[in-house]
Amino acid sequence: MGECSHPVDSSNIPFPQRPIIILGAGIIGCATARQLLLKGFSVILVAEYLPGDQNIFYASAWAGAAWHAAGGISPEYRYIQAVSYRHLLKMAREEPESGVCIVDSREYLEDAPSENSSIWGKTVLSKFRDLNPDEYPPNFNCGWAYESVVTDPTHHMPYLREKILALGGQFIRKRVASLSELYTLFPESRIFINASGVGSKTLHDVQDDKCFPERGQNVFFRTSNCNTMYFRNGKEYTYVIPRPQSHGVVLGGVKQRDSLSPDVDMDIARDEIARAHRLAPEIVPENPPEDSLSYIVGIRPSREGGFRLDSKQIGARIILSAYGFGGGGYAFSYGIGDALVNMVEKAERDNIIL
Numbered sequence: 001m002g003e004c005s006h007p008v009d010s011s012n013i014p015f016p017q018r019p020i021i022i023l024g025a026g027i028i029g030c031a032t033a034r035q036l037l038l039k040g041f042s043v044i045l046v047a048e049y050l051p052g053d054q055n056i057f058y059a060s061a062w063a064g065a066a067w068h069a070a071g072g073i074s075p076e077y078r079y080i081q082a083v084s085y086r087h088l089l090k091m092a093r094e095e096p097e098s099g100v101c102i103v104d105s106r107e108y109l110e111d112a113p114s115e116n117s118s119i120w121g122k123t124v125l126s127k128f129r130d131l132n133p134d135e136y137p138p139n140f141n142c143g144w145a146y147e148s149v150v151t152d153p154t155h156h157m158p159y160l161r162e163k164i165l166a167l168g169g170q171f172i173r174k175r176v177a178s179l180s181e182l183y184t185l186f187p188e189s190r191i192f193i194n195a196s197g198v199g200s201k202t203l204h205d206v207q208d209d210k211c212f213p214e215r216g217q218n219v220f221f222r223t224s225n226c227n228t229m230y231f232r233n234g235k236e237y238t239y240v241i242p243r244p245q246s247h248g249v250v251l252g253g254v255k256q257r258d259s260l261s262p263d264v265d266m267d268i269a270r271d272e273i274a275r276a277h278r279l280a281p282e283i284v285p286e287n288p289p290e291d292s293l294s295y296i297v298g299i300r301p302s303r304e305g306g307f308r309l310d311s312k313q314i315g316a317r318i319i320l321s322a323y324g325f326g327g328g329g330y331a332f333s334y335g336i337g338d339a340l341v342n343m344v345e346k347a348e349r350d351n352i353i354l
């Protein structure tokens with residue numbers, strides 16, 4: 001007699017053994033998967049683009065990616081950034097293959113910092129000090145020096161892929177039209193995490209109108225002088241972000257709301273080089289040789305009013321949302337991962353200890 005095959009009776013699977021499904025394998029989905037796996041959860045990531053891909057709509061492939069304290073955010077969100085810093089610093093110290101590096105930073109401010117500014121970063125960053133007036137250019141109000149961390153996504157995303165696989169996580173390449181499609185694909189699962197970035201604008205059962213694409217374009221300048229970060233904090237949005245492991249620096253930036261062009265705009269590129277030269281002339285020459293330059297174009301998953309982070313019970317399922325990180329997905333990454341782990345643990349507790 002042959003074996004009988006029975007349809008899976010998902011009602012018999014204990015809650016903690018049901019895989020957690022993450023939609024999206026950018027830095028938010030992958031950082032969350034890593035943190036959940038380290039806690040012993042079973043995780044499946046479903047995404048159209050996976051670590052190593054280079055589509056412009058896959059923001060995580062293109063980020064700078066600096067940890068810079070965001071201004072204008074709540075104490076709760078500052079703490080999420082601080083947690084992220086803690087994890088990134090540990091990776092920089094213990095796992096060089098993660099592509100995370102500790103770098104010296106200089107930040108020049110056009111105006112005196114308000115209480116709500118990025119000044120809170122001094123409670124997190126190492127070696128923070130106010131610069132003396134002779135240490136910053138004369139047209140600025142003040143300046144800071146500190147150590148921060150930068151993440152090179154060309155190393156970090158492949159590192160995360162390997163880490164997730166080694167911890168028992170699974171990737172499935174698939175584009176879905178809705179979260180409901182995932183519920184059908186994984187009937188046994190109870191916890192779903194929407195980390196789909198700008199995808200949340202179009203998923204049929206999300207359609208978050210606050211989401212919008214925000215194009216970024218950077219210049220990568222190959223140079224051995226790649227250990228110091230520079231920020232211009234004020235009206236002009238200019239940075240020089242080092243990538244020590246890629247032997248160069250990322251020059252930026254620009255934010256173009258609703259632009260989806262994959263083509264390099266050479267006027268923007270020339271302007272970014274000129275601004276970076278004014279900010280850090282000792283790193284960026286006025287006319288860098290053409291063969292030392294390459295260009296980066298990516299779409300940030302931005303959201304009016306800031307990112308979404310919440311948990312909702314819909315019937316028997318728990319839907320966690322974590323998207324809309326705009327220009328700060330790496331700075332928030334692992335802190336968001338830990339916040340989502342806390343939400344998952346709460347859901348598990350509510351369903352185990354009745």
Ligand SMILES: Cc1cc2nc3c(=O)[nH]c(=O)nc-3n(C[C@H](O)[C@H](O)[C@H](O)COP(=O)(O)OP(=O)(O)OC[C@H]3O[C@@H](n4cnc5c(N)ncnc54)[C@H](O)[C@@H]3O)c2cc1C
Nearest residue numbers: 024025026048049060064066176197199216298329330331
């Ligand atoms: C030029 C540039 C510079 C930047 N610099 C910095 C920086 O210095 N510091 C910093 O912190 N951040 C920076 N960022 C921002 C950072 O890149 C983003 O905030 C971050 O990558 C967002 O990650 P995410 O996981 O939310 O989204 P994404 O990386 O866009 O990933 C979204 C995932 O969801 C999947 N997905 C979406 N819809 C669907 C669907 N319908 N079906 C299946 N899969 C779907 C995608 O395939 C993908 O896997 C920069 C961004 C750019 C473009």
